[in-house]
Amino acid sequence: MNEQVRGKFISFEGPDGAGKTSVLRAIQKRLVDQLGADRVMYTREPGGNHISEQIRRVLFSPENTDMDGRTEALLFAAARRQHIVSEIVPGLRAGKVILCDRYVDSSIAYQGAGRQLGEEAIWQMNQFAIDGLLPDLTIYLDVESAVGLRRIAEHRADQVNRLDEEKLAFHQTVRAAYLRLYRAHPDRIKLIDASQPLDQVIADVAQTIEQRFPDRFE
Ligand SMILES: Nc1ncnc2c1ncn2[C@@H]1O[C@H](COP(=O)(O)OP(=O)(O)O)[C@@H](O)[C@H]1O
Ligand SMILES: [Mg+2]
Structure with missing residues (x-):
């Protein structure tokens, strides 16, 4: 580009x-x-293009439960690459503001840290896929792991079983990796306290976007 x-x-x-x-x-x-x-433009990986959709089917097929972790990480990166080429770069060239639900930091946090493939290894491998395309701004919504889990499983909030504890440990590992990324890339990544009421989180995000782009995208 x-x-x-x-x-x-x-x-x-x-x-x-x-x-x-x-x-x-x-x-x-x-x-x-x-x-x-x-x-x-709103988008999320792997995006609507036909190539990434095919990769997505391989990633999520119940036939592929024996998939190796590195294979999985490479396929996510391949889907990311095609999403960049088919959607993000054309959108940027057309002058759009692109809002993307998850990008390369998710791979570092989930596959690098969560799945223990190594944050640095996943970062390096993704450099080939993104070829220098990092977001102008990354909004990181930070929340205590237990709060996030409770929000997605409200009805089971106070039943803690072994699986929930494993889930909690996994989420804590992911959060720690996000916080490391935030500290390593303070110019790109802005942390928002997502434990606040939703309206306040939205207001904080809107303010952060305005501060980052004071010319309002002109
Ligand atoms: N700040 C907040 N306070 C309370 N509940 C929230 C807040 N933000 C989101 N929720 C609720 O948590 C759930 C997950 O929100 P969602 O936006 O789908 O999160 P994500 O896309 O990050 O998984 C939804 O039921 C949503 O209404
Ligand atoms: Mg979501």
């Missing part, structure tokens, strides 16, 4: 239950009101 790009690329990160989908929806609406629908 050598030519001048006019768009902006904003990724949203954080564990399940952090509020990514809820916040994205609200921010998308605000930006559409501000800029018009044709300037705003």
Whole structure:
């Protein structure tokens, strides 16, 4: 991507239950009101392109439960690559503000740390896939692991069994990796306290976007 790009690329990160989908929806609406629908693009990996969809089917097929962890990580990176080429780069060239639900940091946190493949190894492997394309801004919705889990399993909130404890440990590992990424990339990644009421989280995210892009994307 050598030519001048006019768009902006904003990724949203954080564990399940952090509020990514809820916040994205609200921010998308605000930006559409501000800029018009044709300037705003919502996407999430692996995206709607036919190649990434085929990779997605391989990743999630019940026939493939014996898939090796590194194979899985490579396939996620391959789907990411095609999503970049088919959707993100054309959107940026068209001057759009792209809101992306999860990007490369998710691979570092989930596969590198959570699945213990190594954060540095997953980072390096993904460099080939992203070829330098990092978001202009990454919104990291930070929430205590127990709170995130409770939000996605409200009805089982106070029943803690062994599986829930394993889940909690996994989520804590993922959160620790996100916090390391945040500390390592303070210019790109902004941390939002996602334990606040949803309206306040949305307001904080909107303010962070305005501060990062004071010219309002002109
Ligand atoms: N700040 C918040 N406070 C309370 N509940 C929230 C908050 N943010 C999201 N939720 C709720 O938590 C659940 C998961 O939210 P969602 O936006 O789907 O998170 P994610 O996309 O990060 O997994 C939903 O039921 C949502 O209404
Ligand atoms: Mg979601």
